[in-house]
Amino acid sequence: MLLDRARRALSQLKARPAGFSLVRDGEQRSQHHHNEVAVPQKTLRLLTFNVQAGIGSQRYSDYITGSWKHLVAHSRSLQNIELMANVVRNFDVVALQEVDGGSLRSRNVNQLKHMAALGKFDYHHQQLNRNLGRLGQFSNGLLSRLTPYKVEDHRLPGLPGRGAIIAHYGHPDAPLVVAGVHLSLGEKYRNIQLDYLAGQLHRYKHVVMLGDFNCRLDHLQNSPIVDLSLRSPETGLFTFPSWAPDRHIDHILLSDSLSAVRTEVLDGCKLSDHLPLATEILLPDDVLEAAQLTPPAITNQAL
Numbered sequence: 001m002l003l004d005r006a007r008r009a010l011s012q013l014k015a016r017p018a019g020f021s022l023v024r025d026g027e028q029r030s031q032h033h034h035n036e037v038a039v040p041q042k043t044l045r046l047l048t049f050n051v052q053a054g055i056g057s058q059r060y061s062d063y064i065t066g067s068w069k070h071l072v073a074h075s076r077s078l079q080n081i082e083l084m085a086n087v088v089r090n091f092d093v094v095a096l097q098e099v100d101g102g103s104l105r106s107r108n109v110n111q112l113k114h115m116a117a118l119g120k121f122d123y124h125h126q127q128l129n130r131n132l133g134r135l136g137q138f139s140n141g142l143l144s145r146l147t148p149y150k151v152e153d154h155r156l157p158g159l160p161g162r163g164a165i166i167a168h169y170g171h172p173d174a175p176l177v178v179a180g181v182h183l184s185l186g187e188k189y190r191n192i193q194l195d196y197l198a199g200q201l202h203r204y205k206h207v208v209m210l211g212d213f214n215c216r217l218d219h220l221q222n223s224p225i226v227d228l229s230l231r232s233p234e235t236g237l238f239t240f241p242s243w244a245p246d247r248h249i250d251h252i253l254l255s256d257s258l259s260a261v262r263t264e265v266l267d268g269c270k271l272s273d274h275l276p277l278a279t280e281i282l283l284p285d286d287v288l289e290a291a292q293l294t295p296p297a298i299t300n301q302a303l
Contacts, residue, residue, distance in 0.1 A: 042288065043261065044146075044281050047088055048180070048210040048250055050097040050274035053138075054080040054111065057273040058243050080271045081111050082118060087269055089119035091278065094143040095165070095180030097212045098272075101126055101137030112141035123147045125300075129182075130161040140165055140182055140211075148178075153302040156181075157196055158189030164197060164211075174290035176283065177204045181211035190215060195224035202228060206287055210252040212274065217248055225253075233260035239275045250277045257284055 054077035088094045102110040116124035123144040130138035140163050142151070148167035156162040162184050169176040179201060184190045190213075201207050209230060213220065217232055230253035238245035245267070254260060263279035 042283055044093060044176075044283060045091040045278065046093050046095075046178075046208060046210060046252060046281065047091040047276055047278045048095045048097075048212070048252060049084065049088065049276035050182075050212045050250065050272060051081070051084055051111070052098050052272040052274065053100040054078065054084075054271075055273075056080045056271055057241075058270065078107055078109060081109070081114060084269070084271050085115040085118035087266065087276065088115060088143060089121075091143075092145045093167075093178055094121075094141075095178075095210050096141035096143065097180075097182040099126075099139050099141040101128055101139045103137045110137075112139065112143070115141075116143055119143060121145060125151050125165060125167070127153045127163050127165050129155070129163045140180060142167060142180055147298060149175075150299045150301070152200075152300075154196070154200065155303070156183070156193040158184050158192055162189075162193060164200075166200060169291075170287050171290040171293050173293065174206070174284075174286040175204065176206045176208070176287050177201065179207065179209045179211075181209060181213065183211070183213050183215070185214050187215070187219070191223055194220075198225045198228055205255065206257050206284060207255045208252065208258065208281070210277075212249065213251050214249055217251065220251065220253070229256055230254060231256070233263040233279055237263065237265050237277055239265055239277055241273050242270045242275045245275060250274055252277055252279050254279075254281065258282070 056076060096112065099111045101112065102108050112124055112126045121143040125142040127140040128137060129140060138161060142165050144167065146169055148169050150168040152166040154164040154166060156164055162182055164179055164181040166177060166179045169178065179197065181197065183193050197209070201209070207228065207230065217235060232251055232253055235248070237248050239250040240247045245265070252263065259282045261280040261282065266276045266278060269276050
């Protein structure tokens with residue numbers, strides 16, 4: 001069944017050996033060189049997870065009493081990241097939010113690169129959205145077993161610190177476009193960001209938008225992305241707060257052309273203030289057929 005391996009990993013939750021990196025630059029592209037970027041399978045397992053930089057808040061009071069953890073590493077921060085790596089390794093494409101690129105609060109560990117190594121992901125991409133030097137490298141991240149032929153970094157409009165990673169898989173003739181996002185808390189700026197994303201994605205037939213939207217599904221259904229005709233495979237997928245989830249604010253939205261086999265919250269993964277959300281989708285025939293063509297060279301673009 002879908003996510004069984006992730007469930008088993010959650011039941012074990014053992015930390016993996018440390019092997020951390022001191023790299024703090026904003027973009028870590030890939031671990032290996034690839035000559036092909038084809039989509040070799042009929043289904044794709046997707047996950048979105050706000051990892052809270054390994055801080056692991058487990059009650060509202062932690063936001064106050066544990067506020068120092070946003071500046072200085074605590075004893076379990078690296079272990080939490082390694083436990084998360086043991087969960088995300090069961091998926092093909094993972095969108096991460098609030099991952100630290102290497103600072104005092106992460107013990108100078110590039111958390112995205114560390115998770116990519118532990119999870120044995122062939123490709124990873126870091127988007128640095130808020131650079132506070134040694135005090136914080138606030139980032140979005142993409143982990144992928146497939147190499148996209150194009151990756152775009154988008155700094156979203158509004159207050160600084162929000163962004164989207166848009167990855168293109170397969171072939172330009174019929175691509176699968178995956179957008180990992182982290183949106184603003186306020187409705188005004190969030191709608192401006194959604195309008196911007198709608199402008200970037202409207203030309204594509206097969207779109208997945210996933211991440212921390214900081215709003216409920218009914219807000220999205222009346223937002224500027226309504227014209228994209230994206231839908232959530234299920235409702236009532238409560239992801240926040242992790243210790244007593246009652247809000248569906250992390251989403252995986254799919255085009256009408258994409259079918260989900262199963263979607264669920266990994267409610268046993270209480271390592272952040274958010275719970276991870278997972279789905280498995282069937283890849284359309286035209287995506288699979290186009291992916292057999294000679295792929296273009298991998299390109300990366302910051303916007």
